[in-house]
Amino acid sequence: MQVENRSKRETRIFRVSEENFDTILDEAAEIIRKGGTVAFPTETVYGLGADGLNPDAVLKIFEAKERPPGNPLSLLVHSREDIRKVAKNIPEKAVRLMDAFWPGPLTIVLEKNDIVPEITSGNLPSIGLRMPDHRIPLELVKRAGTPLAAPSANLSGKPSPSLAIHVLADLAGRIDAVIDGGGTAIGLESTVIDMTVEPPVVLRLGAVGIDDLEKVIGKVSRPMGTETKAGESLPEKQAGQKYSHYTPDTMVVLVEGEKEEKVSEKIGTLFEDYLSKGQKVGLLLSDETAGFFTAEGLSAHKCFLLGSRKEPEEAAKRLFEGLRALDAEGLDVILADGSFSLSGLGTALLSRLREASSVRYIV
Known part of the structure; x- marks a missing residue:
């Protein structure tokens, strides 16, 4: 598949409120039904949606994002009927996860049905599914009448968008519309778990943690690179991540460690070193x-x-906003603090910082 940029188009901006909610969602759903692309907020980050069962519509996502061909997408669904339409051989453990965490920030990878195009699944026999905990995408899926292919609404490899202005900075003129629903509640992408293998494998960390998953379905395989002890090696990519993510144009230097004082001291030393070099x-x-x-x-x-x-x-809610804000300042380097607590979203936060960084120090 060859991905080429189409001519620039006008990107409509819908600012949603209770008064205009139905009108805007109906207009956005009509764009989706006609094979167009619409960006919208979820509880995680802004997504770029198109009819996930229409290969031509899905191709527009790849074009707009400059996404590498073969990089699989996930589908947003509205109901259990949507799931049965696009997936098969659904294990009982997957159903338990749906019961526990849907709607919510968990993407579940299942065997796909033939109705799912190869371009959507990246030529894989599986597809990731998520039921978002946000009114706008749920209504958009329902009104469009089709599951939505919906990766993050940014240029491929760049920090994900947590505000509509981030979407427009990357994709204005490349997509048909943006629904501005304010800031996202979580700010990091969903947890992804592959349920086509046993034990299930966590491919990406998010708001649903390893412990949360294991309380529901027992043992899961953990993603690489989640250890935080000083001196341990950090792999270049987590399991299941084929391409770079979250990377600003400015070089990011990450300092992490178990002792917060040492992290602060190292950042201070690096700060002075870089300044001394002009x-x-x-x-x-x-x-x-x-x-x-x-x-x-x-x-x-x-x-x-x-x-x-x-x-x-x-x-976590502010991470991508911060990376984007600093990246726009014409800097030579961004020094990033990796000393956040690993409770809650801390582990997922650290994984995104590692992905964004070009140089990492453990102190």
């Missing part, structure tokens, strides 16, 4: 690490605060 440095920090710098030092340089180390959920 480079422009940005800082992506926890509130606590920011306290290591003087107020004058922070104000003199580009700094984006993610929040407290003890509140990784808030940091």
